[in-house]
Amino acid sequence: MELLHRGKVRDVYSDRPGEVILVATDRVSVYDVVLPTAIPDKGKLLTSLSLWWFEQLADVMPNHVISATDVPAEFAGRAVRCRQVDIVQVECIARGYLAGLGWDAYRETGKISGVEIAPGLLEGDKLPEPVFTPTTKTAPEDGHDEPMTFDEVSDAVGAELAETLREKTLELFKRATAITDGRGVHLADTKFEFGLAKDGTLLLADEVLTSDSSRYWRDEDWKPGQRQVSYDKQFVRDWARDLGTWDKTPPGPEIPPAVVEETRARYVAMYERITGLKWD
Template sequence: MKLVHSGKVRDVYADGDDLILVASDRVSVYDVVLPTPIPDKGKLLTALSLWWFEQLADLVPNHVLSATDVPEEFAGRAIRCRRLEILPVEWIARGYLAGLGWESYQATNTISGVQFPPGLLEGSQLPRPVFTPSTKTDPADGHDEHINEDQVAALVGADVTKKLGELTVELYSRGAEIARERGVIIADTKFEFGRAADGSLLLADEVLTPDSSRFWRVEDWKPGQRQNAFDKQFVRDWARDLGWWDKTPPGPEVPPEVVDETRRRYVDIYERLTGLRWA
């Protein structure tokens, strides 16, 4: 195998015609990888993604070839997948106001060119789920920025934009419905799509995990305040409250109590969603 890409969290290896996607225990906030890993994070992300790929398989094909035909040293945190040309867009769906979406709404009452009614609060449920794409920017070149559908069309074409924009909302809505039945709110999430050699579009990377989504427990949700996050936002909030204002490397060491609580929250959301016990 040959290492072809090392990202903030995942490493990608070439193995013949396939790729091996390996999720590490690294955690990144504000596009900076922190020096402290979260135990079992890679296995949790992989297991939850595989579960969601199954729940969504009737809506869209995905890149997964095998979760077991991987090198032994990566067992449990890797998948064998098809090679794809990943589209240069973050396909984001929002059902609630949070994060950068909330910041954009505060400034303009819009997100990615989509107009929202005045008077919404942080954490408010939107009138309907919406597609609010962003750029897919290498951290060395800056941060992702909201773009509108015309800008997406300039990157991938109008037909693909329409198809995948609608699919993004459909996938989010299916996931949100399943999660709500289990006492979990999916506030927002991002998907990645890629084009296979035959031209087909496939769902790729990770799906509806605590790294790519905002998860709130139904019993905790209260608009008008910072929500109790069961996802990577918990670490972002810790880093923000720490006073790490410049958000540049090196990131701060994560104390043991924050590591333990982050892992506990990832396990909690995995078990709530899947109904399975984490060993």
Template structure:
């Protein structure tokens, strides 16, 4: 194996002619990896991603070859994948107004150039899900909103249409499936690449607690922050410390680590209907 990239949460290896995508227990907020791991996080993300890739296989091809044919030291938290030419867009679908989308709406009344009705508040459900792409890299080091036409300029209209349509279809399917078990998918981020035949292919992770905002449906109330089954608890704690969101990040207290692990575990079990056995 040869390590070819180390990201904020995932590490990428070359293995034979395939790629190995390994999820660590690291936590990243505001584009900074914090120094304290969350036990089982990498395995929970990997298993939830693998489950969703299978559920969505009739919607779009994905890059997964195997979740079991991986080196023993990475068992349970790695996916063997096909190499892709990744496209330079973070594809985000939003069904509710929160986070970066809320901040953009308060400033402009739009998100990624999509006009929204007046009077929406934090946690409002949108009239319909919207496609709000962002850059993967920018001069600021943070994701920046793009308009759909900017995506067209990067990848061409046909590919941009396909990416938008697939992002919204995957979000809708995911939200319906999670909703059956009392989970709201407020938003989610997807990545796509092209395989060796030029076929648009779903990659990275899908509908996990790192790439999505999950809320309990029975506790949803617009106009306030929502209880979140994702890393929002870490974001909120990090913000409360007065940290300026530049590296290095602060160490996470034990109680925040334990609660984060519990929320990742609960949403995995509620969405999939499977028991987490480590």
């Protein structure tokens, strides 16, 4: 196999023309820095949840998955064989609640990615309607992702594709929230990635609705007006931010064993609550 790319969390290999193998590792990154401590089973949890969601959303949009079993034995459980696609260079984010950078932008300007949001909302509040708030797709060595307006997306990829990205992002998000709402989960926001196959078909790609790419809150914890209890990577971000001693540049700090254990437990808990399956 040929290693094509090593990302913050995923490694991409090729062993056949037109196909790639996406391998999810146990690495964890915050603020675009890979931390030196791994989270046990994280790669398998991300892969399993992503595959479950690809199945749930297959009638909304085709995806790049070929097989979860036709992969090298050493990657079993944390790898997916996929069609090779050209990833659209826009991070397609849907938001249903005010949190994270979306909350910061709203508090400062009343807008997120140029979209006007109703005034008077609190941190953690549900938005009147989900919104499409794209960002640039920037390599960590080149800086951080920056918010994009819809017009900027149109300039970058063309008006027709931009409209499709917005439409599909919101359609996928609404389908996902219809599922999570019935399972005691608030899907606050998530990031989708899309890719163009050789025949020009737009496919849902990369990971989908994992605890790395999404913000998940339990119904019983949701309290607008404050920082929410996160069952996703935000738990590690909050720990790193609250240290007060790290400037968010490499090298990142070691994660204490108690935080590692709690992070894994939250990933498992959200996997089980969303899928209804027991994590083994």
